[in-house]
C-alpha cells in the first residue's frame with residue numbers, strides 16, 4: 392500500500408502528517424494499552440471511554456480511523472457504528488471493531504454495519520499496527536482519489552462550458568459572415584444591374600441605331616455593326632446571369648416558390664437532369680433571412696446533385712408542417728455516406744445557415760440523396 396501511495400503523483404502534504412485515530416473502549420487498561428501502542432507508532436490518538444462521548448468527538452472532528460470496542464455499557468459499539476454510518480461527516484471514516492467475541496456471527500454483524508475490519512482481544516501489537524496502517528493508508532488513498540475525481544469532473548465541466556461558449560461564438564461569427572456575404576452579393580448585383588446594365592442597354596440601343604444606318608457604308612461595316620450588336624446582346628445576358636446568381640432578384644420580387652421553380656427550370660435545362668418542383672402553398676411566411684436561407688440550401692443541394700450524384704431525376708418539395716416549412720431535395724443518384732466526417736463547405740454551410748435560424752436539417756445518402764430542412768415560419772398562415 393505504501394508503494395501504491397508513493398507511485399501516485401503529487402502526494403499531498405496531508406499524506407505525510409501522522410494520522411489521527413479515535414479509540415473507543417470502556418476498559419481503562421485496554422484503552423491505555425492501545426493509546427501507548429499507537430502513540431508510540433507516531434499516530435495522534437484521541438480516546439473515549441463511552442459511546443456518546445465518542446460520537447461527539449467524531450462529529451466535532453472526524454478522525455481518519457476509529458477503533459471501536461463492541462461491548463460497552465449503554466450504547467454499544469454496534470449502535471455507535473450505526474450512528475457514525477448514518478451521518479455524512481463520519482460516514483466514510485473506517486471503523487475497526489475490537490472485541491473478545493470471536494463468534495463469526497458477531498463479525499458478520501460488524502461488517503454488515505460498515506466496519507472495515509475486526510481485531511480480537513487480547514491484541515497482538517504487531518497485528519494491531521499492521522491493520523491500522525493498512526486502513527489508514529486505504530482511507531487516505533480513497534479520499535485522495537475522490538478529491539482527484541472531483542477536481543477532474545470540475546475541470547471537465549469547465550472545459551465543456553468553454554467549448555459550448557466557443558461554439559456559440561463561432562456560430563455568431565458564421566451568422567455574421569453569412570449575412571455580410573449576402574449583403575455584399577446583393578450590393579454587387581445591384582451595382583451590376585443598375586450601373587453596367589443601364590450602360591449596356593444604352594449601348595445596345597446606339598449600336599442598333601448605327602447598324603440600321605450604316606448600310607451605305609458597305610457590307611464590311613454592316614457585318615462589324617452586326618457583330619458588335621450581337622456582342623452587346625450576349626454581354627447583357629451574361630450580366631443578367633451573373634447578377635441573378637449573386638442575388639436571386641426573383642426572390643425579392645416574386646417570393647420563394649417562384650424563385651425556386653425558376654431555379655429548378657434552369658437547373659433542368661443546364662444539367663439535363665429532370666428537375667421537378669412542387670409546393671403545397673403559393674407562398675410561406677418566413678422570418679427575415681428565411682427565404683434566402685431556403686433558396687441557398689436548395690441551390691447548394693442542386694449544385695451537389697449536378698457535381699456528385701450522377702442522378703437522372705431530382706425532386707424539390709415544399710410543404711407546411713405546423714408552423715414549419717419543410718423542404719426536401721431528393722435525387723435518385725449514387726448517394727454517399729452522410730455520417731462521414733469528411734464533408735465540404737457546401738453541407739457545412741447548409742447546416743450552419745439552417746441552425747442559425749432555429750431550423751433542422753437531415754441528410755440521408757443511403758438511397759440516392761435526400762436533404763430535408765425544416766425552418767420555422769413566422770405564423771402558420773400563408774403569406
Ligand SMILES: Nc1ncnc2c1ncn2[C@@H]1O[C@H](COP(=O)(O)OP(=O)(O)OP(=O)(O)O)[C@@H](O)[C@H]1O
Pocket residue numbers: 695696698699700722724725726727733734735736737738739759760
Ligand atoms: N447529392 C449528392 N449525391 C452524392 N454525393 C453527394 C451529394 N451531396 C453531397 N455529396 C457528397 O458529400 C460531399 C460533401 O459535399 P459538400 O457540398 O459539403 O462539398 P463539395 O460539394 O465537395 O464541395 P463544396 O465545398 O464546393 O460544396 C461531396 O464531396 C460528395 O461526396
Ligand SMILES: [Mg+2]
Pocket residue numbers: 691694695735736737738
Ligand atoms: Mg457542394
